[in-house]
Amino acid sequence: MSHNHEEQHLDALAINSFRKYLQISSVHPHVDYKGCVDFLQEQAKSLNLPIDVIYVEPDKPVIIITWTGQKPKLPSILLNSHMDVVPVYEDKWTYKPFEATVENGKIYARGTQDMKSVGIQYLEAIRRLKLAGVSFVRTIHICFVPDEEISGFIEVGMTLFVKTKKFKELNVGFSLDEGIASPSNHFTLFYGERCSIMINITCHGQTGHGSNLLPNTAGQKLSNILKKFSEFRKKQQNLLKENPSLTLGDVTSVNVTKLSGGIKMNVLPAELKVVIDCRLAVTEDLEEWKKTVIGWCQEAGKDVDVEFKHVLPQVPVTKLDNSNPYWAPFSEAINELGIEIKPQIFSAGTDSQLLRQEGIPAIGFSPINNTPVLLHDHDEYLGIDTFLKGIDIYCGIIKKIANLEA
Ligand SMILES: [Zn+2]
Known part of the structure; x- marks a missing residue:
């Protein structure tokens, strides 16, 4: 295949995977995590990477796909996303919320913004980097957690996972997780939470x-x-x-x-x-x-x-300066990609805060710009171009942070 053909093929594959993942009804209160596990097992197989499924509670899986680095003793990079989505008022939707309808270059479904897009973008970025034949210094864990949408005052999902032996074994040095869409040309980046x-x-x-x-x-x-x-x-x-x-x-x-x-x-x-x-x-x-x-x-x-x-005490923010060694490669990637980011404090809560509490620098970032904020809203959608561009953005970021020497 020519370079162009290969790119087109990869894009089609990414869109197809995204739609398949959106079609799994991982919606509260009866989330189909089994469907997610099966789907992610297929993904790991197609990437030729090992996968681990652990249960933090019965029927509540955490899925970890791992790409081991050249220096596996170095702290790893965690690419985290949650698999669950919030319920819908189906009569308020123009398209069926779990069909992932493609219309005018957009994909409509619950979870397009929050945050199945990000989970697939991580995987597709890894696919492209593997195909390019590169390898990295640090180990990368692509992690899929349950029950982010119901966490807070009950202990579920990531709250339970960070307390496990398995989590400690991942030896996470830096984490990426969800942010929010930005209606402007810049991207928002979250380094702390109230x-x-x-x-x-x-x-x-x-x-x-x-x-x-x-x-x-x-x-x-x-x-x-x-x-x-x-x-x-x-x-x-x-x-x-x-x-x-x-x-x-x-x-x-x-x-x-x-x-x-x-x-x-x-x-x-x-x-x-x-x-x-x-x-x-803060x-x-x-x-x-x-x-x-x-x-x-x-x-x-x-x-x-x-x-x-309060569930958490006051957790220090992730520093966006030289005291955080991952910040330099991250911002270098942002510069090379030629995108503009606006660092902010998240107004509500995400799983990133649980990692910050463990002392791990954590950034909330969803590569979605020029898009209305539709998380938890009717007719949630993501533009296909934005989705594909997001894969390139993650390729750029991963290349830098996973190659950070000690
Ligand atoms: Zn979310």
Whole structure:
């Protein structure tokens, strides 16, 4: 085959694999991981690479395809993606969400952006690099994990995997995982995440008839507390408004997500509860923030209980400078590819944070630009050209980071 023919053949193969993977219904709540395992076993076979399937829970596989480097003792490169996708409102979709319909140069399916594209792009980049006859200093693990979409306050998927012996054996030095599509020409890159804290506040108070004007009521305390959060929230919104270079990840968000209490319309309640979903900016100190909230609760009146729930402590961001040895080869690749990236703090949570907590530098990056952000949305799609370009981008990045000498 001529060079051009071979490229066309590889492109067709990549699109075909992508569509096949999208057609596996790995959607919550009944995810077909068996289908994913079978599919990835075929992929590993076609790449002539060893594959390992371990179960972090019954029917919850982690799949690792490995390309051993020339110096296998050096810390490895982890190319991570999750296999699961979020549910769909099928009646809101123009095309069937698990058929991977190709229309006007785009593929429509749940998971095209989040994040089956990335999983296939890793594999197809590896295929191309292997065909080119190159080999690398470092071992590369292409890893597929379950249940990212339901992780957080329950321990599943990557949370369990990082605690296994198998994970330690991978000796991961640097990790790549999902980012988000960018509607502009630049690509977004995530090097940290905010600390997610659920603040449970219970206001106890004087009970009695609803017609009174008694002191020390739960309602008045709750109102004082909400006023503090509301003022703080306004300040954070203003920070964003005043400085267009800031993104949501740079500030702290607070939102009332649950309210409960009271027994009867004309009875003063013994307690009222509120839950506040808080995502603390990486520039803030968690302990200081807790003190602030406790202070607000104390000022609101006596008998206010506050409880902070968070899965992870405040995790340091991945450094994008010379203190992170993987950054130089990564940014060199970006320069050579001639693409523009915008480093940001992720506003929600991904598996990268679990790796950062293990002390592993981790970057969230999905090579999707000039595309609306449609993760978890109806009619999620990815342009075929964008998808194919992403494979080239990973080839460029992998070549550099997997060749980083000690
Ligand atoms: Zn995702």
